[in-house]
Amino acid sequence: MKVLLVDDSNSIAMVVGQMLKEVGHEVLRAKHGLDAVDILKQHADVDCILLDWNMPEMDGLEFLQHNKEHNVASCPIIMMTTENKPEKIVLALQNGAREYIMKPFTQDILVSKINSVTEGAA
Amino acid sequence: MIEKHVYDFFAKFVFEKTGIFYPEKDYYRLDSRINKLITQYECKDANDVYTKFTTSRDADMEQFLINICTNNETYFFRDDKPFKALVDDMIPSLQAEFPGKSLNLWSCASSTGQEAVSVIISILEKFGNSVPFSFDASDISTDALTKAKGGIYTNLDVQRGLPITLLVKYFESVNNGDWKAKPEVSSKVRFFEFNLFDKLFPTNKYHIIFCRNVLIYQNSENKAQILEKLAQALVPGGFLVLGAGESLIGTGVNLNQVTLSGFMVFQRPGLKSNVA
Numbered sequence: 001m002k003v004l005l006v007d008d009s010n011s012i013a014m015v016v017g018q019m020l021k022e023v024g025h026e027v028l029r030a031k032h033g034l035d036a037v038d039i040l041k042q043h044a045d046v047d048c049i050l051l052d053w054n055m056p057e058m059d060g061l062e063f064l065q066h067n068k069e070h071n072v073a074s075c076p077i078i079m080m081t082t083e084n085k086p087e088k089i090v091l092a093l094q095n096g097a098r099e100y101i102m103k104p105f106t107q108d109i110l111v112s113k114i115n116s117v118t119e120g121a122a
Numbered sequence: 123m124i125e126k127h128v129y130d131f132f133a134k135f136v137f138e139k140t141g142i143f144y145p146e147k148d149y150y151r152l153d154s155r156i157n158k159l160i161t162q163y164e165c166k167d168a169n170d171v172y173t174k175f176t177t178s179r180d181a182d183m184e185q186f187l188i189n190i191c192t193n194n195e196t197y198f199f200r201d202d203k204p205f206k207a208l209v210d211d212m213i214p215s216l217q218a219e220f221p222g223k224s225l226n227l228w229s230c231a232s233s234t235g236q237e238a239v240s241v242i243i244s245i246l247e248k249f250g251n252s253v254p255f256s257f258d259a260s261d262i263s264t265d266a267l268t269k270a271k272g273g274i275y276t277n278l279d280v281q282r283g284l285p286i287t288l289l290v291k292y293f294e295s296v297n298n299g300d301w302k303a304k305p306e307v308s309s310k311v312r313f314f315e316f317n318l319f320d321k322l323f324p325t326n327k328y329h330i331i332f333c334r335n336v337l338i339y340q341n342s343e344n345k346a347q348i349l350e351k352l353a354q355a356l357v358p359g360g361f362l363v364l365g366a367g368e369s370l371i372g373t374g375v376n377l378n379q380v381t382l383s384g385f386m387v388f389q390r391p392g393l394k395s396n397v398a
Contacts, residue, residue, distance in 0.1 A: 084277065084299055086290050093287065100286040102277050102299075109281045116285065 001118065002045055004028045004073075006036040006063065007052040007080070012103075016050065016080070019107040025114075033058025033066065040072050048114050049073055051097070053081035053088070064095035076117035080105075124149075124156060124168040131172060132156060136191045139184070140262060141319060141344040155190050162186055189265040193339070196233040198283035199240045200334070201366050203385035208241065208330070209248035211382035212361050216329050217253070219359050219393060224254040225329040230318060230352070231336045232259035235270030236279070238311045239303055241332070243292050246306070258328075260316030267315055273308045274300050319344075323351045331356060334365035346373040353377050358392025 003025045007013050017027045028043060030036035032055040040046060053060040060079060067073050076098040083089075084102045092100060098117045101110065132152055133144040144152055156168050163183065165171040175183060199205055216225055229238045238259040245253055261267050280289050280301045293301040302308075318336065331352055337345045352362055353375050362377060370377060370388060377388035 084295070086295050089286060089290050093290070102281060104277070105281055106278065109278070112283070113281070 001047045001114070002026045002028065002043065003114065004030060004036060004039060004043070004046045004049045006030040006033065006049060006055070006060070008032055008055045009052070012052070016110065019110055022107070023111055032056050033060065033063030036063060037066065037072050046073065046075050048075055048118055049077045050080045050101070050114075051077055053079060053083045053092075061092065061095060064092065064097060068096055078113055078117060124153065128156070128168050128172045131176065132187070135175075136187065139188055139317070139319075140191060141340045141348070142191055143339070143341050143344075155187065158190050159183075159187060185264055189263045192261075192263045192266070194233045194263060194266045195335075196236045198236045198280070199244075199285075200237065200283060203366075203383065204332070204334070204363050204387075205240055205244040207382040207385040207387060208363075209244050212330055212387070213245070213249070213253060216359070216361075220329070220357075224256060226327055226357075227255055227257045227330045227332075228324075228328045228355070229257070229259040229332045230316065231333060232261050232270060232313065233263070233266045234275075234279075235259060235266075235273065235311070235313065236275075236283070237332055237334065238270070238313075239292075239307055240283075242307050242310050243288055246292075247288070255310070257311040259311050259313045261313075262315070262317045264315060267313050270313045273303045275302075276300055318348050318351070324355045326354070326357050328355050329357055329360045330363065331360070332363045334363060334368070337364065337368045342372055346375065349373050349375040349377075353390055356390040358390050360390050362388040362390070364388065 003020055005013055005016055005027055008031050013029050017029065020027050028039055028046065030039050034057045036049070051060045051063060058066065060081065064077065077096060078099040078101055079092045079097045080101040080103065082103045089100050099113045101113055129149040129152055133149065137143050156171065159175070160167065160171045163171060163174060165174055213225065227241065229241065232238050238257060242257060245255065259270065274296060277299050280293065289301065292304055292307050294304055296302045333352055337348065340348065349370060356362060370379070376391065378391055380387055380389050
C-alpha cells in the first residue's frame with residue numbers, strides 16, 4: 001500500500017515512516033498541504049493520506065477544503081494531529097477526513113486506522 | 123531467588139480464587155506478581171511476603187494479588203463480528219421470542235468496560251432507544267472495575283477499535299485528552315464485582331451473556347464448571363458469546379452452536395423456535 005504522509009515534522013515523519021515500512025507500506029512524504037498537492041499530481045496511485053493539521057503554506061484543514069473543491073485525492077484521508085478537541089475532529093470529518101488519529105498513538109492504532117479506511121478498496 | 127514452596131503457595135492461591143492456572147514450568151510468570159506484592163507491602167523479599175500473606179493477610183491484600191494476576195486486556199469493538207451478530211441476529215431473534223420484554227445482558231468479564239460500552243453503542247446505532255434492555259457488567263478485578271465505573275478512557279484507549287465518528291458521537295472530552303462516555307451510554311450499564319467461581323450464580327436471567335477471552339486461561343474442569351453455570355444463567359433461547367477461538371469442546375455443556383453473521387455463538391435450548 002502506498003501512503004502519503006503530510007507532516008512538517010521530520011521526527012514525526014521518521015517515526016511514522018518507520019512504523020509503516022515495518023508493516024510493508026511504501027511511504028511518500030510531503031511537508032505541507034501544497035507539497036502534497038504537487039506529489040499527488042505525480043502519484044495518482046496513493047492509497048491513503050495521513051494529514052497533519054498544523055503546517056506552513058497549506059495546513060491540514062485547508063488541504064481538506066482544497067481537496068473538496070479540486071478533488072486532488074480520491075483516496076481516504078486520515079487526520080493525524082495533536083488537535084484533540086471534539087469540535088476540531090468534527091470539523092475535519094465534515095471536510096472530508098475519513099478517520100482521525102490523535103497524537104500520541106501506537107503502531108497498532110496507526111495500522112488499524114489505515115486498515116479501517118482502506119478495507120474493501122481495490 | 124524465590125523458593126519453590128512460595129511459588130507453590132501463590133500458584134495454588136491464585137488458582138483457587140481465579141481459576142488462572144500456573145503450572146510449574148510457568149512459575150516465572152509469578153515473579154513480577156510476587157515482586158509487586160513485595161513492593162506494595164514493603165517486604166524484604168519473597169519469603170517475607172509469603173510469611174506476611176500466610177499469617178496476617180487481609181481482604182485487601184488478597185484482592186491486590188487477584189488484581190495483579192488478572193489480565194485486563196480489552197479494547198473497543200474487539201473482534202468486531204460479535205457486535206454485528208448481536209444487532210443483526212441475536213436481538214431481532216430475542217425480540218421476536220420475547221415481544222415487549224426488556225432484554226437482560228451481561229458482560230461477565232467486563233474488565234475496564236470497553237466491551238459493555240461497545241455493546242451499548244452497537245444497540246444505540248442500530249435501534250436507537252427502541253430496544254429496552256438492562257446491562258450488567260462484572261469482573262473479578264476491582265482495579266479494572268474502578269476504571270470501568272469511572273468511565274474515563276485515555277487518548278490511546280479510545281483509539282483502539284473505536285471509529286472516530288462513534289467517539290465524537292458518544293464520548294465527551296475531559297481532563298485535556300481523556301474521554302468519558304456520555305450519560306446516554308454510561309447510564310445503561312451497572313458495573314459490579316463478581317467472581318465466576320462464586321457459588322451464588324444467577325439462573326434463568328440473561329438473554330445474552332458475553333464471556334470472551336476468559337476460558338482460555340482456565341483448565342478443562344474449570345471451563346466446564348463456568349460454562350455450566352453460564353448456561354443456567356441464560357433464559358431458554360438466550361445466547362452465550364465466547365471469544366474467537368473459544369468453544370464448548372470437551373465440556374459436555376448443553377448449548378446449541380449457531381452461526382450468526384459468520385460468527386459462532388451458543389444458544390440455550392428450550393424454545394420451539396430456537397435459531398439452531
